[in-house]
Amino acid sequence: MVNLTIDNRKIQAEEGQTILDVARKNGITIPTLCHNDALEPSGSCRMCSVEIGEGARAKVVTSCLYPVAEGLVVNSGSERVKNVRRTVMQLLLARSPESEQLARMAEDLGIHPEPRFKPSEDGSKCILCRLCVRTCETVVGVSAIGFSFRGPEKNVCTPFHESSNICIGCGACASVCPTGHIEMHVSPSGDVRTIWGRDFKMAACSKCGLYFAPEDQLTYISGRTGVPMEELMVCSSCR
Numbered sequence: 082m083v084n085l086t087i088d089n090r091k092i093q094a095e096e097g098q099t100i101l102d103v104a105r106k107n108g109i110t111i112p113t114l115c116h117n118d119a120l121e122p123s124g125s126c127r128m129c130s131v132e133i134g135e136g137a138r139a140k141v142v143t144s145c146l147y148p149v150a151e152g153l154v155v156n157s158g159s160e161r162v163k164n165v166r167r168t169v170m171q172l173l174l175a176r177s178p179e180s181e182q183l184a185r186m187a188e189d190l191g192i193h194p195e196p197r198f199k200p201s202e203d204g205s206k207c208i209l210c211r212l213c214v215r216t217c218e219t220v221v222g223v224s225a226i227g228f229s230f231r232g233p234e235k236n237v238c239t240p241f242h243e244s245s246n247i248c249i250g251c252g253a254c255a256s257v258c259p260t261g262h263i264e265m266h267v268s269p270s271g272d273v274r275t276i277w278g279r280d281f282k283m284a285a286c287s288k289c290g291l292y293f294a295p296e297d298q299l300t301y302i303s304g305r306t307g308v309p310m311e312e313l314m315v316c317s318s319c320r
């Protein structure tokens with residue numbers, strides 16, 4: 082165990098935990114955007130910045146990556162930290178001005194609608210948080226999407242922007258995306274889901290007939306788990 086201080090509170094924590102983990106466990110709220118408990122931290126957004134150390138040696142670190150240590154002093158709400166978060170948020174809002182999640186978080190941080198930075202001109206809502214790519218790779222186990230280009234052109238997409246033949250249409254990337262950049266549509270009758278430029282035929286529940294998951298996703302799950310397809314063809318409500 083190590084002893085540290087967060088916001089003047091003396092706290093004991095297990096070595097190896099991050100500042101963010103320890104803060105949350107102790108009821109201290111630190112805003113995050115690219116963090117998800119199911120995924121390894123990536124340090125992409127910097128929204129979780131906190132200040133460590135005191136006086137002239139104090140520095141700003143990303144709490145989702147920084148491990149706690151004996152004697153560490155953390156300030157999660159200093160003016161310096163608030164300024165970093167505000168600047169990060171202004172940049173993100175300029176990139177994705179229509180994201181409701183960002184707007185809510187901006188309000189909490191006291192940032193008002195007019196961003197200081199010029200909104201992106203390519204219409205992209207992607208803030209490069211990598212949540213979708215990491216989810217597809219480590220939770221779904223497919224790796225159907227990644228980043229292309231560099232600098233301001235950098236964007237998440239399928240390889241060569243072509244329809245991916247390994248994507249299973251599960252929609253996990255769209256659900257985890259905080260900005261609505263990933264578009265997923267369902268046909269009016271519910272039998273086709275479209276995502277990443279590809280149409281996926283939806284399977285109907287063998288009990289109630291509701292279209293509930295892409296056939297490709299069920300085939301993939303069956304292949305990985307050995308559960309027969311007939312057993313998977315039942316929606317969550319009928320199970």
Ligand code: SF4
Nearest residue numbers: 217248249251252254
């Ligand atoms: S819909 Fe495709 S790209 Fe998105 S998480 Fe599922 S497999 Fe990956």
Ligand code: SF4
Nearest residue numbers: 207208210211213258
């Ligand atoms: S598409 Fe969404 S989840 Fe993926 S990197 Fe961009 S903002 Fe993050």
Ligand code: FES
Nearest residue numbers: 124126127129145
């Ligand atoms: S939550 Fe820590 S860098 Fe995004």
